[in-house]
Amino acid sequence: MHLFNLKIIKKQYLALGMLVFVVLFLFNSKPAFQCQLTPDSSAYLPTIYGITPTYARLAQKADLTRLSQTLMLVKNFHWIVIEDSASKTKLVENLLKESNLKYTHLNVKTDKPKGSSMNGPNVCLLKSRKFNATTALCASGVEQRNMALDWLRGHLRSPEGTPGVVFFMDDDNTYALKIFDEMRKIKRVGVWPVGIVGGMRVEMPLVTDGKVSGYNAVWKPYRPFPIDMAGFAINATLFLDFPEAKFSRKVQSGFQESEILKYVVTQQELEPLAENCTKVYVWHTRTQKPSIISPKKLKKPLVPDNHIEV
């Protein structure tokens, strides 16, 4: 009897040990599980396809650097960067590689009309002297964005293609993280205010009963969609539904946004985001063009610095 009790006690110890083990295992596994959940759960978020045309200039690396550092904080982001160049540059290639972002690197040289300068008549049909004439009013990035859309259509049809939204991002604009959360709600096309653009503090859609009823815009307010490129995003599947949707060099400056939007949406269908278009989460910032002193004007020659990438 005594021996029998001992056996039972042994079994109880064993059972207790197992119980302690199970409890400790579960308790301990909790933080591990939490840590592992983070990357997995983001897989269910709609992908954001950010399309960024870029071109060589002195502040290019600075602008791409700070934009890439914002994008590092965005989950499920796929950056499509298209250089306006005959071949891919080492500068952009290395920057993308070192960013650890998911990216696609493309290039296409803008087809300059024969006999015209960069600001020639076919590139900028109308020029305004009111504000930022040389920087804001010349259509740029048309070929680059169209190439990105071609790539995107192929990608979406492939097994790697994931549902998501398309956002056209200039490399020197400013994007608060909140705008990326907003655009994941999009069913068709989402819109929101843009700060410091078109001669205004804020250019924005006006909302009545949850629908876009008009726009606060002073620059070419007769545009079908008086919205800046940073002020909307489009459900990616619409680019499969409308395979002809693309940008065009043949439209008046400032009409690129209206050009692409006319294919995929009507004003009545626009989805106002950013708290019914009352918050500014994107700004059409421009980086000041640097003034560089000509080396010929220097009294004393300097140590050469051409080997240093800026």
Next chain:
Amino acid sequence: MHLFNLKIIKKQYLALGMLVFVVLFLFNSKPAFQCQLTPDSSAYLPTIYGITPTYARLAQKADLTRLSQTLMLVKNFHWIVIEDSASKTKLVENLLKESNLKYTHLNVKTDKPKGSSMNGPNVCLLKSRKFNATTALCASGVEQRNMALDWLRGHLRSPEGTPGVVFFMDDDNTYALKIFDEMRKIKRVGVWPVGIVGGMRVEMPLVTDGKVSGYNAVWKPYRPFPIDMAGFAINATLFLDFPEAKFSRKVQSGFQESEILKYVVTQQELEPLAENCTKVYVWHTRTQKPSIISPKKLKKPLVPDNHIEV
């Protein structure tokens, strides 16, 4: 004898069970342990005290937003933001709160000399017409940076004070993440090249045998330290060793950097970083001043937008 064997076997099972438990526990705890290590290990990194003076303007929120998003990726960073204003603004206060960064928010209104405009003789002793005369050559942020240094001295003497480096950061400059890794190596004062500043692609210290032997600089090359504010960081303890070290309004424009450095270091002691001053990890970018159309000039009145923060 049979019973005795059974007891031994039971004990062996128990021991085996315990062993399995210990192995599983350790195995399972590994990822949890890794996850928890990340924040702890950064506690041993030197703190970076980033000192940023800021002032109200249309692009302020945009500039602070993208800078804050870069800083979110920097470990052990403490942001000291000093507004040039009589009282703290809601805009900066909310931005700092929502950033989740470790920060200290201060304010001090720049003491404008009586009878002088912002560009008056006591503020800008010398004006150059060569480049960016109005933005680059006027001493700004003197009172703000000095207030931050006063706060820092108190903080370093308190139990919360941690060793680290002090970096003076303009709110519209561009900082690649690599520069923060570099400056944690500093013993006394570290220096590195700065992109797009002083009329150059890159203004930089010249290095011979691991020591600074001169500078590539064309703007006021006679400055004791011809280095931009973004081109150096200082070991924080030096501000306790030299309690008199501060910026001054009484020096020629462009001499602020030399003014603070002269207290704490000699050229011979400078530590060249960024691969012996051959890499550009910071850029003196400037955000273009926006052109806003006067509401009086509009043909059609707009919906008021003053309630919207930009």
